[in-house]
Amino acid sequence: MKRKNQLNLLIISCTIILLGLFSIQYYLVRNTYELISQTYITNIKKEISPVIDSPEMDSIESQVVDELKILCLNRVKDSITVKEFHSKINKIAERGREKSQSYLKSQFKDYPLLKEIKIRIQVEQILFETNNIYDTLLKSTDKPIIILGETSNGKAFQISSGITQSSIEREKDSINAEINYFYKHHQSTCIDISNFQSKIWEKMKWILIAAVILILFVIFLFFWMYRSLIKQKKIAELKTDFANNISHELKTPVSSLSLAIKSLKIEEINQNPQKLKELIAALERQSNRIQSLTEKVLESSDEYKIQLQKMDIILFLKGIISDFKSDRHTLKSELEPTNLFLNTDYYLLERVLQNLLENAQKYSPNASEIKLKSHIYNSEFIVEISDNGMGISPKEQGKIFDKFYRIPEGNRHNIKGLGLGLFLSKNIMESLGGSITVNSKLGKGSTFILKIPII
Ligand code: ADP
Numbered sequence: 001m002k003r004k005n006q007l008n009l010l011i012i013s014c015t016i017i018l019l020g021l022f023s024i025q026y027y028l029v030r031n032t033y034e035l036i037s038q039t040y041i042t043n044i045k046k047e048i049s050p051v052i053d054s055p056e057m058d059s060i061e062s063q064v065v066d067e068l069k070i071l072c073l074n075r076v077k078d079s080i081t082v083k084e085f086h087s088k089i090n091k092i093a094e095r096g097r098e099k100s101q102s103y104l105k106s107q108f109k110d111y112p113l114l115k116e117i118k119i120r121i122q123v124e125q126i127l128f129e130t131n132n133i134y135d136t137l138l139k140s141t142d143k144p145i146i147i148l149g150e151t152s153n154g155k156a157f158q159i160s161s162g163i164t165q166s167s168i169e170r171e172k173d174s175i176n177a178e179i180n181y182f183y184k185h186h187q188s189t190c191i192d193i194s195n196f197q198s199k200i201w202e203k204m205k206w207i208l209i210a211a212v213i214l215i216l217f218v219i220f221l222f223f224w225m226y227r228s229l230i231k232q233k234k235i236a237e238l239k240t241d242f243a244n245n246i247s248h249e250l251k252t253p254v255s256s257l258s259l260a261i262k263s264l265k266i267e268e269i270n271q272n273p274q275k276l277k278e279l280i281a282a283l284e285r286q287s288n289r290i291q292s293l294t295e296k297v298l299e300s301s302d303e304y305k306i307q308l309q310k311m312d313i314i315l316f317l318k319g320i321i322s323d324f325k326s327d328r329h330t331l332k333s334e335l336e337p338t339n340l341f342l343n344t345d346y347y348l349l350e351r352v353l354q355n356l357l358e359n360a361q362k363y364s365p366n367a368s369e370i371k372l373k374s375h376i377y378n379s380e381f382i383v384e385i386s387d388n389g390m391g392i393s394p395k396e397q398g399k400i401f402d403k404f405y406r407i408p409e410g411n412r413h414n415i416k417g418l419g420l421g422l423f424l425s426k427n428i429m430e431s432l433g434g435s436i437t438v439n440s441k442l443g444k445g446s447t448f449i450l451k452i453p454i455i
Pocket of ligand 1 (some may be wrong): 359362363364389390391400405406416417419420421422423446
């Protein structure tokens with residue numbers, strides 16, 4: 001399978017695993033919320049049950065219920081109208097609420113928890129049975145009648161429910177048949193806890209924090225794994241590129257060498273001093289080329305040993321300029337100041353300048369001009385090498401100093417190289433306490449700037 005497909009598969013699997021983990025976490029957090037809520041309500045119920053089940057509350061409740069029974073009986077017997085029934089039922093409930101509230105308030109001292117919760121006992125359905133004929137005086141779908149405690153709009157939890165029923169009256173009708181009146185109602189006790197949700201979230205604080213940390217940790221792990229995979233992929237690509245580049249680089253000098261050796265064996269050439277001289281020069285050039293390539297590769301994995309010496313840097317630059325030989329380019333220079341003595345490693349500096357001049361030639365068209373300028377700025381000696389070549393896009397400018405990096409686009413790979421020159425130059429400049437930067441515009445040319453501290 002191709003690396004790109006492997007990466008896509010990895011991303012998809014990680015996303016599925018993450019989604020699965022999210023769902024499990026969500027399910028666990030939800031269940032914990034339910035469990036903690038139930039335990040909390042059960043504990044509250046236990047704490048306030050002495051008040052709710054107290055003889056005082058029982059007596060208020062039975063008074064209200066007795067009044068309700070009578071009222072319902074009157075309604076069933078049609079002694080009162082529906083309107084009267086409703087207004088009286090509300091009055092009975094109001095009286096019950098008032099009495100129970102003043103009792104509950106009197107208990108605040110012993111049960112401070114009562115201040116935070118609102119208790120209510122409500123009747124949810126009233127039925128009346130007269131000789132097996134049912135009258136529904138309050139439907140279960142109607143608004144319940146709160147007979148004790150407080151009315152509240154908040155979410156209430158039912159903590160108990162039950163049925164109250166009793167035979168109210170027996171009487172004989174006109175033909176002496178017995179009429180039996182039977183009363184029945186459903187009621188429930190509810191509590192409304194203020195700030196219920198925030199109290200539960202507060203209790204779950206550490207569970208939530210742990211869940212979030214766990215998820216973040218897994219996301220970080222996936223991200224880290226993905227990044228190291230990408231890194232390894234890049235390294236693998238660089239290694240392949242490097243192998244290709246080095247064989248490409250060695251091909252010409254090695255084949256030129258073998259050609260020169262073959263020619264040396266030919267008697268006719270061997271006897272011709274002029275030809276012999278040319279062949280030896282070619283052999284020397286190619287062996288120098290191979291030597292410089294080997295040096296570059298070796299240096300890329302070596303530490304530099306810096307040997308400082310005080311020298312006139314302007315004189316040194318003039319030497320580099322006069323050594324510059326090219327049939328394809330001209331080198332112009334503007335050197336300032338006229339002389340300057342710097343304590344630096346001139347051998348390493350020469351390697352950097354050679355790399356930059358070589359690149360300026362490689363990456364600019366024939367007959368174009370290369371410039372070498374120098375001046376002092378902010379206690380630093382600045383050397384600039386400019387060309388009018390293909391230039392480097394801003395995106396690539398940060399990468400060209402990486403080991404083995406070569407810009408992949410365009411026809412640059414027709415130009416030989418190992419992607420080591422700038423990497424080495426950067427390392428050298430940093431070990432000399434200076435720096436190397438680039439200023440470039442795609443298609444216009446590049447300027448490499450060396451800064452050397454003047455100490
Ligand atoms: P190389 O051996 O490939 O030249 P370098 O490390 O010297 O390696 O340069 C890295 C890459 O930076 C090159 O492959 C090239 O794409 C780009 N580069 C370097 N110098 C120049 C320049 N003067 N103009 C345009 N591109 C350049």
